[in-house]
Amino acid sequence: MGEEGFIKTIRSGVTPEGKKLDQKFMPWQNIAQQDDEALKAIYTYLMAQPKLETPKDLAKAKSEK
Numbered sequence: 001m002g003e004e005g006f007i008k009t010i011r012s013g014v015t016p017e018g019k020k021l022d023q024k025f026m027p028w029q030n031i032a033q034q035d036d037e038a039l040k041a042i043y044t045y046l047m048a049q050p051k052l053e054t055p056k057d058l059a060k061a062k063s064e065k
């Protein structure tokens with residue numbers, strides 16, 4: 001989705017796939033109050049984190065051994 005999609009999702013509460021975020025679980029109305037500079041910094045930070053191994057990744061690695 002990229003930085004633009006990230007900011008759009010946080011501001012609108014709707015993901016690029018069209019899923020409405022449930023404010024009960026995903027606090028987008030609070031995060032939406034941050035200015036663009038802060039949201040860009042959050043996006044840059046999140047994208048700089050190492051990828052997590054999901055159960056699917058682990059199963060794939062095991063089957064390739």
Ligand code: HEM
Pocket residue numbers: 006009010015016020021022023025026027031042
């Ligand atoms: C600064 C960025 C974000 C923060 C701090 C944040 C925080 C959270 C938190 C605290 C929850 C609740 C988790 C739980 O109780 O188990 C949540 C849920 C969720 N978040 Fe985020 N989130 C962020 C960005 C996003 C983005 C960009 C998307 C989608 C493109 C997203 C999609 C979701 C979804 C789908 C849920 C599950 C609740 C639901 O279905 O509405 N979040 N998020």
